[in-house]
Amino acid sequence: MRLGYSPLHSLITAAVIGIAIALPTAFWLALDNFQRATGGWEDGAPQISLFLDRGTQDSQLHDIAGQIDSDARVAGVETITPEQALAEFRAETELEAALELLEENPLPPVLIVTASTDLDPQEVGELANELAQNTHIERMRLDQDWVNRLHALMSLTERALGALAIMLAIAVILVIGNTIKLTIESRREEIEITKLIGGSNGFVRRPFLYEGFWCGFFGGAVALLLTEAARLSLKEPVQRVADAYTGDIALQGVGLTDTLVLLFGGGLLGLLGAWLAVGRHLKIIEPR
Structure with a gap:
């Protein structure tokens, strides 16, 4: 292997390739950590x-809560009785005097x-509509607008990341192709002599x-080092943000499988x- 004959040139080439590979890798890692932090839909x-x-x-x-909870599409069901709802409302407001004037509890279960x-x-919406068909249920509310926005944003980000990865992969191919082209030109006479004595194209x-x-x-290795360096540099600021929001965010690095994919x-x-x-x-x- 002739990379060692011109170490500076080889290092520069590997660095260029590494930067090109590191960009989509870093964005993908950031997206993956965001999904981990939110837990899909999080709390x-x-x-x-x-x-x-x-x-x-x-x-x-x-009984109704038990029936709903048995559905595989449901992660959990919380029951709130009228008494619990009124007690919570009383605790969170300053309308104690007004509530005392009520003859009966107006809040439903x-x-x-x-x-x-x-x-x-879409499946969440279908589930909500099915649950609303129960004769005991008077009204249903689904706070799904933010879910739709998040889902659309994540889909857009993934597509944009895929497009970026394709463009940078083409750039890597062109960079290496140009490097090999220059190497071939510098060894033109050697190639001609090899062919002259019977060397095949293979x-x-x-x-x-x-x-x-x-x-x-080696470009993949440089990309791995750059990505890990960026992750380590962001570890402390991200932890400060997590502490400010009383959360626990641990930035995940590149795993073994992803490392092999990079290299x-x-x-x-x-x-x-x-x-x-x-x-x-x-x-x-x-040969001439």
């Missing part, structure tokens, strides 16, 4: 509020249904393919770039 998981008939007995309330995080917004091509692979591989993915991009460059230029280099 604000899609919730359906079911307001029951005021005449519903506590036993009926718990309520079921707070938490949908499974595996459901998409024999001549092989070392350039190795060089392309290792350029991409060998970079190597394959390098191999492809080298193959294209060598295939094009070897055809025009023939």
Whole structure:
């Protein structure tokens, strides 16, 4: 492998490739950490509020809650009796005197249904409509607008990240192809002599393919180092933000599988770039 013959040039090439690979990797890692921090829907998981008939007995309330909770699409059900609702309202407001004037409790029993995080917004809406068909339920409320916005934003971000990754992968292929092209031109006479003594195109091509692979591989390693360095530099600020919101956010780094994808993915991009460059230029280099 001839990378060691010009270490500075090889280092610069690996750095350029590493930066190109690190950009989508960093964005992907940030998106993955955001999804982990929110837990899919996090504590604000899609919730359906079911307001029951005021005449519903506590036993009926718990029976209905049990039926709903048995649905695989439901993560949990919270029951709120009229007495609990009134006590909570009393504790959170300063209307004690006004509440004393009430002859009866005007608040209905309520079921707070938490949908499974595996459901998409459309499925959550379908679940809410099904639950609302119960004869004991007078009104249903689904706070889903923010869920739809988050889902649309995440989908847009993933598509944009995919497009960025494709463009930068093409850039990596072009960078390595150009590097291999310059190497071929610098060794033109050597290639001509090799062909003159009977060397085949496959024999001549092989070392350039190795060089392309290792350029991409080391570029992936540089991308890994840059991504981890960025993660470590953000660890403390992110923890301060988590402490301010009484949360616990731990930035996840690149795992073993993703590390292998970075290294060998970079190597394959390098191999492809080298193959294209060598295939094009070897055809025009023939012994004189």
